[in-house]
Each structure stands twice: as structure tokens, then as C-alpha cells.
Amino acid sequence: MEPATRRERTTAVPDAVNTEAVLSVVGVGSARSRAAVARRLGLSRTTISTIVGKLMSLGLVAEKSARRKGRGRPGIDLDLDDSRWRALGAEYHSGRWSFVATDLKGAIVRSETLGVDGADPDAFLDSLVSGLRGFIAGIPEGILPAVGIGAPGLVDCDRGIIVRADDLCWKSVAVGEAVEKALGLEALLINRNRASGLAEARFGAGRGVHSLVYIGIGTGISAAFINDGVLMNGSSYSAGEIGHVVMDTSGPVCGCGKRGCLQVYSSGSAMGARAAARIDSGRVSSLAAQLSPAVGRSSSARRDSRIAGEAVCLAAAAGDELALECVAEAAHFLGLGAANIITSLNPDKVVIGGPIGLVDGPLVDLIREEAARWAMPDAFEVVTIERGQLGDYVGALGAACRVLDNKLQLALAATSGETGFATPRPGVI
Numbered sequence: 414m415e416p417a418t419r420r421e422r423t424t425a426v427p428d429a430v431n432t433e434a435v436l437s438v439v440g441v442g443s444a445r446s447r448a449a450v451a452r453r454l455g456l457s458r459t460t461i462s463t464i465v466g467k468l469m470s471l472g473l474v475a476e477k478s479a480r481r482k483g484r485g486r487p488g489i490d491l492d493l494d495d496s497r498w499r500a501l502g503a504e505y506h507s508g509r510w511s512f513v514a515t516d517l518k519g520a521i522v523r524s525e526t527l528g529v530d531g532a533d534p535d536a537f538l539d540s541l542v543s544g545l546r547g548f549i550a551g552i553p554e555g556i557l558p559a560v561g562i563g564a565p566g567l568v569d570c571d572r573g574i575i576v577r578a579d580d581l582c583w584k585s586v587a588v589g590e591a592v593e594k595a596l597g598l599e600a601l602l603i604n605r606n607r608a609s610g611l612a613e614a615r616f617g618a619g620r621g622v623h624s625l626v627y628i629g630i631g632t633g634i635s636a637a638f639i640n641d642g643v644l645m646n647g648s649s650y651s652a653g654e655i656g657h658v659v660m661d662t663s664g665p666v667c668g669c670g671k672r673g674c675l676q677v678y679s680s681g682s683a684m685g686a687r688a689a690a691r692i693d694s695g696r697v698s699s700l701a702a703q704l705s706p707a708v709g710r711s712s713s714a715r716r717d718s719r720i721a722g723e724a725v726c727l728a729a730a731a732g733d734e735l736a737l738e739c740v741a742e743a744a745h746f747l748g749l750g751a752a753n754i755i756t757s758l759n760p761d762k763v764v765i766g767g768p769i770g771l772v773d774g775p776l777v778d779l780i781r782e783e784a785a786r787w788a789m790p791d792a793f794e795v796v797t798i799e800r801g802q803l804g805d806y807v808g809a810l811g812a813a814c815r816v817l818d819n820k821l822q823l824a825l826a827a828t829s830g831e832t833g834f835a836t837p838r839p840g841v842i
């Protein structure tokens with residue numbers, strides 16, 4: 414039996430709640446025809462037809478090819494309109510921006526990367542604005558008037574600010590204001606690894622997974638905790654900041670001011686610094702070729718920054734002994750961190766990603782071995798640990814999901830706000 418018509422309205426003017434519900438049902442494909450959508454939501458055919466008409470005029474829903482059901486009239490399928498609108502996503506990692514434009518189903522239709530000259534907030538913002546401007550110019554379709562931005566560090570999603578990114582020594586970077594001022598697009602910020610986790614949950618290794626943990630490893634480390642597709646933010650958006658979980662109270666000082674945080678042992682920067690220090694002390698490694706001969710042996714701090722974590726992982730995959738040692742040491746702490754999360758949250762799956770996690774090498778296997786040693790056995794027995802599936806644009810795609818989640822309000826805003834709906838401002842996450 415279909416549910417009672419608890420949300421039924423007698424007026425012909427659709428409200429935002431019912432319209433979002435129709436858009437959602439059509440979007441996930443759980444009902445295709447107008448009649449099936451009406452049954453699914455417990456709304457009248459008249460109401461559904463009014464709402465679908467509105468969604469079609471907004472370019473959000475389209476009629477697809479007719480199909481024949483038995484001997485009756487052919488039905489007409491409804492689907493998201495994949496031709497009129499594009500959703501923008503951007504993500505910053507490893508000194509470059511990744512940009513994507515997706516259709517309403519989240520399929521990437523255009524992508525681009527842009528190297529950033531400099532590692533300070535001004536270079537970060539200038540390249541974001543100029544890169545987006547150029548990227549948008551090449552998109553012929555309509556653009557939903559917002560951009561999802563996967564940013565490093567602790568992000569205040571309400572105010573559009575990077576509160577702090579300790580791996581980069583940044584504080585209070587007003588990303589939203591810069592983008593809105595320069596481009597007239599609403600900026601929907603999200604931590605870059607939380608964005609990647611969302612993308613894996615919807616389109617990659619986390620599809621159909623009830624309880625998912627995503628661990629992103631780059632110059633910093635952070636995670637996404639996702640239950641049934643819903644991202645856990647915490648009270649102030651810091652849920653998932655596992656890079657600052659303390660592993661050793663007498664360990665090295667972290668950029669956050671505490672000692673022995675996970676990311677001082679296991680980030681890509683930490684791997685590169687460890688490799689450089691050991692080459693400096695006379696160890697032989699293929700990674701020595703990464704160091705500029707112009708940099709003297711006394712400038713060890715400068716030498717450290719010359720080996721990227723990705724290079725260490727690639728060298729480890731090729732069998733370089735020193736690189737393997739550095740990766741194994743990082744994996745020890747990552748495995749310990751993952752074990753503590755597995756014991757605490759009992760997830761179905763842990764996905765390892767970020768620029769370092771995506772390198773095809775021994776890291777994920779080593780993390781799994783360490784986690785097996787330290788996690789509560791009952792929780793470890795049921796968890797799968799694997800590498801992310803979505804590649805370099807995963808963070809930008811996840812950021813674009815923030816736009817897709819607000820497509821109704823954004824399409825209304827883009828079509829000059831003619832409504833008939835009660836439309837709240839696009840929400841956060």
C-alpha cells in the first residue's frame with residue numbers, strides 16, 4: 414500500500430518540499446513515470462504534473478523516450494535533464510587546482526587542471542578566480558550560479574572561510590568572499606577530503622555502502638565519516654580532522670602547535686622529508702635524483718621540500734628500499750589511526766585516497782596490515798579497506814555535489830527567481 418498523502422496540497426502551486434521530493438525520486442531513478450512518482454510520494458497525479466511541468470521549464474527534468482507497458486498507452490519516462498545545466502566543482506591539492514563541470518547526474522563533462530605559482534593564500538585565491546573564469550568561458554551550457562570548492566584544512570562552510578590549514582601555515586582565508594566578488598557565483602566550501610569522500614560514496618568505492626570512512630592523504634591528512642550518504646560535520650565542521658589526532662605526546666611539533674599528530678608522521682610532506690633526511694645522511698636511493706644539485710647539503714630544510722610524497726610512493730612501488738622504509742613508517746601510524754577509527758565507528762568500508770593514497774603502490778596493503786594488528790577484532794572482521802576509485806578529479810567532483818544538492822534553488826535563482834515556491838537559500842552540505 415502506498416503511504417498516506419501526508420504532504421498532499423490542494424493548491425496547484427507546488428511547494429519546495431514536494432518539488433525537492435519529486436526531483437530526488439526522479440534523480441535516483443526510484444520512479445520514472447508521473448504515475449509512479451505520484452504513487453511513490455503519495456501525491457495526486459495533478460500535483461505531480463504541475464511539479465514536473467515546473468521542473469521541466471527550469472531545465473531540471475526531461476521526458477525521455479517512450480516505453481510501452483503491456484497493451485496500454487506508451488508511458489513516458491522522466492529523468493534529470495542532462496543538457497541544460499552544468500554544476501561547477503574545484504579542488505586544490507598538491508599545488509594545483511582541479512576544475513570539473515558535471516551534468517545534473519554528476520557525470521563529468523569537462524575537466525581541467527591548473528598549476529599554482531606559489532603556495533600562499535593570495536596565489537591560491539588568484540589562481541582559483543582566474544582559473545574558474547577561463548574554465549567557465551569554455552562551457553556552452555547554462556551554469557548553476559555556484560561553485561563547490563574543496564579546500565585544504567579546517568573549513569567553516571557557513572562563512573566560506575578556511576579557518577586554518579596547518580600543513581600550509583594558512584589562517585582565515587576568505588575564499589567565499591573572493592569568489593563571490595570576482596565571479597558572482599555562490600561559493601560552497603567543503604574540506605577537500607570530505608568532498609572526495611562524498612564523491613566516492615556516491616560514484617565510486619563507497620556506492621551502496623552504509624557506513625563509510627574516507628581517509629585522504631596529501632600534504633595534510635583528513636577524513637570523511639559518511640553514514641547512508643550523509644556526511645558527519647560535527648559541531649563546527651571539524652569532524653574528520655584525524656591529521657591532528659595525537660599519536661605520541663612527545664613526538665615532533667605539528668603546525669597546529671601540538672606534538673605527535675598523525676600528519677607529522679604520515680603526510681606526503683612527512684614521507685618526503687624523511688626520505689630527504691636519510692639521503693642527506695648518506696643512504697642510497699633513486700630518490701636522490703629528485704634533489705636539485707644546486708641545493709647544498711647544509712640546506713636540509715630546502716632539500717626536504719624537494720621530494721614530494723607521491724615520488725616516495727612511486728619509488729616504493731618500484732622497489733626502492735629507502736622509499737619502502739619511509740612508506741612503511743607512514744603506514745604504521747596511518748594503520749594505527751585507521752584501527753582506532755574502525756574500533757570507534759565500526760564502518761563497513763575504509764577508502765584510502767588523496768594524492769598519496771591514490772598512488773598505486775604498497776601503502777594501502779601496509780595500512781591494512783597495521784590496522785589488523787591494532788583494531789578491535791570484531792570490528793576489523795567486517796571492514797574492507799581499499800583504495801579510492803575515482804582518480805584525480807575526485808575532490809572537484811565531490812565539491813560539485815554541493816552544487817548538485819542545491820540545484821533547485823540555484824536553477825530558480827538563475828532563471829531570475831520566478832518562483833511559485835517557498836525557496837530557502839541554498840543550504841550547506
Ligand SMILES: [Zn+2]
Binds near residue numbers: 579668671674
Ligand atoms: Zn597537529
